[in-house]
Amino acid sequence: DVKVTQSSRYLVKRTGEKVFLECVQDMDHENMFWYRQDPGLGLRLIYFSYDVKMKEKGDIPEGYSVSREKKERFSLILESASTNQTSMYLCASSLQKGVTEAFFGQGTRLTVV
Amino acid sequence: AQSVAQPEDQVNVAEGNPLTVKCTYSVSGNPYLFWYVQYPNRGLQFLLKYITGDNLVKGSYGFEAEFNKSQTSFHLKKPSALVSDSALYFCAVRDEGGYNKLIFGAGTRLAVHP
16 A cells, blocks of 8 residues: 655644654655645645656745655745644655556644744 | 636535535546545545546445536546545546646535434
């Protein structure tokens, strides 16, 4: 079974803190994604990566950055957390070839106070 | 622009009755469509996908989806609902920009009552 693991289930951070969300996948997938989930808005793509050290902006990249130093690991960074970044964050991975589904981690519920 | 719409915020069904969760899409090329389910405080689980071929796609947990090109719809169905099917359901379409990026609908909450 594909496993996508996010480092924290729940996180509480203060406004202005630098926040790191970590994601690891064990299936040698080329693509990795960070989504943000908010009620009534579904999932919105923040950033994705199709190879090591390669990244592309998604629909809502402002206030976020990412890092992919190894194929299995994709990190989301909030440079200076703000209360409007309180949300559920979901990491996913997928193969690059063909039309394939994405596999999701369990999510990190981040609260910024 | 590509998009997915789920017109119902919530669907209520009695246990044992058939259920339908609606999804419509807008793409310029061939649509590649997906359904996912999310249980409380969990990530998304893949249910099924449509790539090409038979318009009726069978998936996990007894779910199926019907692709209708003329109506640009991809409704999720199950002949007999279970209380344990209560969850949040997301429809998605593959982004035409590639990389298997997905564009998601807003989600529909399914409540199955005993």
